[in-house]
Amino acid sequence: MDEIAFRIFQLASQGYCCTQIMVKILLEQEGKENTDLIKAINGLCGGIGFSKGVCGVLTGGVCILGLYSGKGKDDEYRREDFGEMINEYMEWFEEEFGSKDCVDIAGDELKVGKLGETSYPVKCGGIIEKGLTKVWEIMDEHNYELGER
Template structure:
């Protein structure tokens, strides 16, 4: 098992969802923590608010791009390439996985049940998406893991 797979397994075992894991991976690569950000991402879990609509891997990936390129305070603007990066990732995601809908990606689920059979599907998507986010940032001249 490679390093990314081990990290994914660890975060999933700790009860984090797809969107949270995308953020946790990015923050860990910066050697930083932000519990408030991770908490806020929980509402994106399981297709936004457990509705199985827009996939948490997609929203989490867009969020990671936002850490690098989005507006963060009143004295700054979003970076010029931010919207393009988001569009590029969204287009790639839809092409790669065929949809952006959680229910289509993992099937209809009762998340209150003990059935966790969807987790390997999500893990595979997280791995591919995380690498794609990294590639997009690199292509746009960002030094991944160093936003400072």
């Protein structure tokens, strides 16, 4: 098991969801921590608000691309390639997994409880790893350096 796959397993075992795992791994790769961001994206878990809607790996990848190319201050603008990168990731994701929705990808294996208690299928770990790899490929193609944002 490689380092990223093992880290995905660790974070899932600690109760982080797919979106949180994606962003947490990115931050770790940068040598950073942002507890508020990790808390905020908890709302994207379980297919957005535990609705089994849009997959957390999709939203996590979009969040990472936004961290690098989106607007964050009054005096800055989104980078010109922002929309192109987001679209590329979304198109790849739907083609790769056959849907954008968590329920279609994880199927009946995804268990969502009343209080947002979620049990993720083992296959989600592989989906997270593929998603991270694709995000990093897109960033590389657009000349973004990991950690320089």
